[in-house]
Structures are given as structure tokens and as C-alpha cells.
Amino acid sequence: METGILLFSLVAVIVIGTSLGMLISRNAVYSALFLVLNFSAVAVLYITLGAPFIAMAQVTVYAGAIMVLFLFVIMQLGAERLEDEWKNRRQHMLAILFAVIFLGEIFWLAILQSGLPTTALIMPPSDYASPSQIGMTLFSNYLLPFEITSFILLVAIIGAVVLTRTEIPVKKPVVRPGKE
């Protein structure tokens, strides 16, 4: 078997296994750790797809920052074991049924019927998606979306601070002498 296919199957097994582990695990901390492993495995897939910069961003942003935020919130709330019994069994069955139908539909339309080439991906040119090329594209063609993104992040910071603020400081009436 070819090494590329072998590597892909290994990583794919890790990705699917960790996704299922995240879904099934009772403890939210375990779910978060499974998801960290999942993101790292997907980063390996990005490297095989010729996107090393995206892979590094995936590891730092997703596996690093976002999941650490998740873990902090889980531990702060002490919410790792909130659901012990699975109520609503009928609803679960219905949800899984519809999800399976959706899965089959997507497989049928996007993979079997789409007429994508089944040959292997060709090797890209050597400077494809190098960090310098990504930077050039990002700061020339996509400059306005980039700036809007910074605004979105600013709004998110302010929103998070405002939402989680515990007490609103009471304004004391200002006493102005000589006004009465």
C-alpha cells in the first residue's frame, strides 16, 4: 500500500475515533481533550494537503487557544458531569435517524454523484501556500475582510467582558455645593 494512503487512513481513524470519543464521553473534560487530539490530527491532514501555515494556525488557535478556553470554563463552572441519564430516548432515535439520512444524502450527492476525479491529487508547485504567499494574498486581495475580522474580534472581547461582568457599580449622586 502506498505510504500516502497509509498515512491518510491512520489519521482518518484517529479523527473519527476522537470525534466519537468526544460525542460519547460522559465527562466534558475528556470530551475537550478528545477534541484537542482531533484538531491536531486534522492539522496533520492540512500538512498533507499542502497547507502548512493553516496547520500551524489550527494547532495554535484551535487546539491551543479555543480548547484552553473551553477547559477553563468547564472547570470554572464545575460542569463536567451534568447529564447522567439519557432522557428523551425517542427524540434521540429520531435525531440520529435524520442525521443518518443526511449523511447518506451528502455521500450520494457530494461524493458518488459529483463526478470528482478519482485520481490522486497532483503535486502542487513548491511555493504553493507558503506563508509568504498567504501573507501577500491576505494583505492585497483580502485586506478589507481582514480589517473587518479585527473589528469582529474587538466586538467579541467587549461583549464577553460586558456579559460576564458581575456587578454594575452604583453611581453616587454628585453633590454640587452652592447649587441649591
Add this chain to the structure above:
Amino acid sequence: MVPVSYYLALAVIMFFIGIVGVLVRRNALIVFMSLELMFNAANLVLVTFARQFGAMNGQITVFFVMTVAAAEVAIGLALMVVIFRTKHSIDIDQVNSLKG
């Protein structure tokens, strides 16, 4: 090397697991993690097609998806902290005050 459809199939399976997580789990944090999984599947498809067509646009889009996902997680977790303060639970079945 590996054909495109393999990557697509993997992304579809990840998306499917994410959907099941959102529909079935009741811990709001796990629902959020399933959302992240679905974002990740979409990113994988974008990078795959960027490679297929030798274009960069897909990879740039992945950057923006990551950024918006980070903002969304920050706001969502803040909301969750607030809901936990008032309801003492983040079970999404408890957040039904609007139910008639």
C-alpha cells in the same frame, strides 16, 4: 497521494458526528464542541478544494472561519457562564423560559 473524495468523505463523517452531537447531547458545552467539529469539517473541505484547484482562496477563507469561530466561542462561553449563574445548570433543556 490520496484522491479528493477521501478527504471529502472524512469531512462528511466529521460533520455527521457534529450534527449528532448537537442534536443528542444536552450539556451545552458539548453542543459547542460539536459545533467546533462541524467548523473543522467545513475547513477541511475548503482546504481540500483549494488544493484541488491550486488556488489560495480556500485557505484564506479558512483563516476567516477560524477567526469568527474564536469570536463565537468567546461570546458563547460568556453567555454560558451567565446562564449558569442564573439557572445553576447548563443543561439546554433547562433553558426553556420562552416555551409557551
